[in-house]
Amino acid sequence: MKTNTILLASRPQGEPTEAQFKFETRELPALNSGDVLLKTRYVSVDPYMRGRMSSAKSYVAPFEVGEPIAGGVVAEVVESQADQLPVGSLVVGNLPWQEYSVAPARSLQQVPADQAPISYYLGLLGMTGLTAYFGLLDICDPKEGETVVVSGAAGAVGMVVGQLAKIKGARVIGTAGTNEKVAYLKELGFDEAINYKTADVPAALAAAAPNGVDCYFDNVGGPITDAVYDLLNKHARIAICGQISMYNATEVPMGPRPESKLLKTSTKLQGFIVSDYISRWPEGVKQLGEWYSQGKLQFEETVTEGFDQIPAAFLGLFQGDNTGKAVVKVA
Amino acid sequence: MKTNTILLASRPQGEPTEAQFKFETRELPALNSGDVLLKTRYVSVDPYMRGRMSSAKSYVAPFEVGEPIAGGVVAEVVESQADQLPVGSLVVGNLPWQEYSVAPARSLQQVPADQAPISYYLGLLGMTGLTAYFGLLDICDPKEGETVVVSGAAGAVGMVVGQLAKIKGARVIGTAGTNEKVAYLKELGFDEAINYKTADVPAALAAAAPNGVDCYFDNVGGPITDAVYDLLNKHARIAICGQISMYNATEVPMGPRPESKLLKTSTKLQGFIVSDYISRWPEGVKQLGEWYSQGKLQFEETVTEGFDQIPAAFLGLFQGDNTGKAVVKVA
Incomplete structure (x- = not known):
């Protein structure tokens, strides 16, 4: 055949x-x-x-x-x-x-x-949903009332991250690249959504996060990430899930060095891939499925x-x- | 008076x-x-x-x-x-x-x-010893046979970090800025020591760490840190303790963006200050004092x-x- x-x-x-x-x-x-x-x-x-x-x-x-x-x-x-x-x-x-x-x-x-x-x-019950689940809940571990920023928020991973952060009682800010996506994030329950292609991102993020940033779930890297680093609270947690703005780079991408900012705030930054959590996938699929069937998660x-x-x-x-x-x- | x-x-x-x-x-x-x-x-x-x-x-x-x-x-x-x-x-x-x-x-x-x-x-039984103790043992947590890199290794914190890593059975590489300091690190039991002012740091580090780097204790930041990022093993751990090469900078220090490297290796990077561990200081002073009195730690x-x-x-x-x-x- x-x-x-x-x-x-x-x-x-x-x-x-x-x-x-x-x-x-x-x-x-x-x-x-x-x-x-x-x-x-x-x-x-x-x-x-x-x-x-x-x-x-x-x-x-x-x-x-x-x-x-x-x-x-x-x-x-x-x-x-x-x-x-x-x-x-x-x-x-x-x-x-x-x-x-x-x-x-x-x-x-x-x-x-x-x-x-x-x-x-x-998606939701597969690789991208599990990526959101473990990256947000295991690495960032947002507490009620904390501020969570998600970049690439209208993507397969980001849209789940934001909803999970809302389930945990956090204030959630997303970035995306069109006004339609921004409107969609608001529909999903994001507290703030920023069109990074039209906004002054550092100013918009600072305005959206008046109490600073406790958790950052990064799908994109680059200038959006630089702007988040300037808003970190003490003991912030960052999950590095993707760097899509860098994937097609043909030269070594340069940027402001982040280490001093992470040092001053005692921030944890963790790169990860969903397979790091392979032994816990069944737990993740079960929980995501429950929240989906209860209407708490849209996809x-x-x-x-x-x-x-x-x-x-x-x-x-x-x-x-x-x-x-x-x-x-x-x- | x-x-x-x-x-x-x-x-x-x-x-x-x-x-x-x-x-x-x-x-x-x-x-x-x-x-x-x-x-x-x-x-x-x-x-x-x-x-x-x-x-x-x-x-x-x-x-x-x-x-x-x-x-x-x-x-x-x-x-x-x-x-x-x-x-x-x-x-x-x-x-x-x-x-x-x-x-x-x-x-x-x-x-x-x-x-x-x-x-x-x-020093040893005070702020800098405790900084070494918690940063290395809590954040990096080196295992027997792993490779640990310490920058600023001949300083008050670095010299203790390297000795603690040896106590834990790791292979230890230090960087310092004079041949005298390099010789001193060898006396302390470091497996390899590199004079960053005279060596080709990326090449020297790669040669000193043929199995890659599992733990990095950073006191200095900048190009030494960039070179370590290129050698990280899967699930590496980085403690950011200091960035002395940046402290006198008058412009925003730029460098190669590290996030993709941390992502690909599922590396954890944690900024910290010794006061993050204030509740555990007595434990640290006691253990450092014991190792000192047993002759396992020089200062x-x-x-x-x-x-x-x-x-x-x-x-x-x-x-x-x-x-x-x-x-x-x-x-």
Whole structure:
């Protein structure tokens, strides 16, 4: 059996373009005992994948040039050599950008069909939701009445971070790149939202945080982060989750040195990746699912349709095209 | 009764000079009940005091222009209105740069005369020893076989950090600014020591840390710190204790942004000041005293003699004049 696949054609210099991607038809291997044949339903596109396109050492191994790009996928079992995953089962896993794929059942996680839209297992109830959950609750640990700033607040991670901070009783300030996103953050319950493309960010943040900043959840890096550093309260906590404003940099990004500010305020800054918390994922999925079913958490997706649109959906992440989680509906 | 005192004459712009200091004779107040009259024996000069000379918000209130500079002092009680501190008692406290002073007994801590040189209560068994103790053991928490880098390693804090890391079984690399200091660090048991003024620091650090860096105790900031960031292992821990290379900066110091490096390695970076651990000071003094009496910890002081030499001893900190703790013997 053959499948369409998307390969990494070349490593990007700076901002990725369509030239990085190559469509090809490949023959799938036969199923061994324990394997399943999967039909891809939803593909996740995420900023962190930019890092895997480079050959530089990072927290996950780089993609190989000439090989399929892979990431979070929700798929349906259409043929099974594994008792635990009968035909019709829905699964989530790290799978290639292909219309069909073959994988061992033990590398996949079954997901229920009826508790939430199945694409949510790539978002709220998957990698990005868990990233928000552990980064905010374990690293930042906001207390009632404290002030939390979230950058990239209208993204898949940020929108959950802000809502979790509200559940914890904090004052929440978000930054985003369009007026529509800012309006959406207000709808979600953010106390303040700032359009970083039109506002004087340091002044707007200072006005929005008259009592200073206790927690900062950073998805973007750069000048927004610089401005937050100037507002830190004593014993502030910072979770570094992403640095999307830096991912396409072709030179070493320079900025004001932060260490003196972190020193004066006894601030903790922690870089993290969701896999640091792998042993606690079930706890996170359970709690997020409860808050979702209780109506305490909303979730938003930007859904692009069609396997051939995956590269465009990925590239759109760096243009701020998505509100909430960017996914591609394949079938 | 009158005393000589040293006032802050003006706030420094950039590097402080003798012009910042003014000697004056002042009348001491009469003793109230609970007060003691103190004769200053040793005065501590410390890099953090540079911060108090500025009016900028920091972790301790600024000194006032026209008022005495104050800091760590070991003194002897020469007149007492407090039963708990009879004449002849030795105390340590935060006291003005004066030959004599009056203070409430409750603001002072009595120290034994016979367990260690009394000046050590400004160093190994005082503020700088405790800074090393909590910063290394609580924040960095090095494990046996891990690699620890200490900048400003021949200073009062750094020399204790390195020895504590050796007690914990780590491989220890120190940086310092003269060949004499480098030789001294080797004598103390550091595995590697680098003269940052003559070495290619990134290359020398990479060669000294073939297995990467697990813990970094930073006293200096700037390019040495930049080089350490490039060597961090997954789940590294950084204690930001000082940034002496930045204290006299007159412009915002710029450098390569560190956040992406901290993100990729899930590194924790924590700014701190010893007062964050005030409730645990007795534990720290006890443990440091035990290791000292067991011969597991050595300590070194650079002692300047004479009350009138206090400003020069302070200014020398920024020239790297001291090995170990800089103190001034007043009487």
